[in-house]
Amino acid sequence: MGSLIEMRSSRFRCSLEAVLEHLDARQLSWCFMAPPPVRFTTQGPVRGPCSHKHKNLESAADCLGEDEALCFTRGKHTDREIFVLEGPSRRKLTPAEAQAVQEHLRRQSAGR
Numbered sequence: 001m002g003s004l005i006e007m008r009s010s011r012f013r014c015s016l017e018a019v020l021e022h023l024d025a026r027q028l029s030w031c032f033m034a035p036p037p038v039r040f041t042t043q044g045p046v047r048g049p050c051s052h053k054h055k056n057l058e059s060a061a062d063c064l065g066e067d068e069a070l071c072f073t074r075g076k077h078t079d080r081e082i083f084v085l086e087g088p089s090r091r092k093l094t095p096a097e098a099q100a101v102q103e104h105l106r107r108q109s110a111g112r
């Protein structure tokens with residue numbers, strides 16, 4: 001019985017090693033660490049930041065739309081754009097995300 005358990009545990013160890021062998025360090029850290037929270041914010045050179053940490057792209061798009069509406073009453077456009085906050089780093093929207101924002105805003109303005 002003892003040898004069977006030993007055999008099983010050694011086989012388990014082997015298969016675990018085989019799994020680990022096929023993962024690189026980056027994948028491992030992805031497995032063991034919680035992914036960084038993704039947040040969205042808006043900022044422009046003139047308008048400055050909205051200082052929010054929006055939990056989703058739609059919420060950031062709404063915020064951008066409100067700022068645009070405010071600027072539009074003064075005959076101007078907002079220069080803010082949406083940034084994606086991924087942990088300590090930030091990035092601009094991908095073309096697909098930017099398109100989703102435009103479609104969201106178009107739907108919102110059509111609903112008004």
Ligand SMILES: [Zn+2]
Nearest residue numbers: 042050052063
């Ligand atoms: Zn905002």
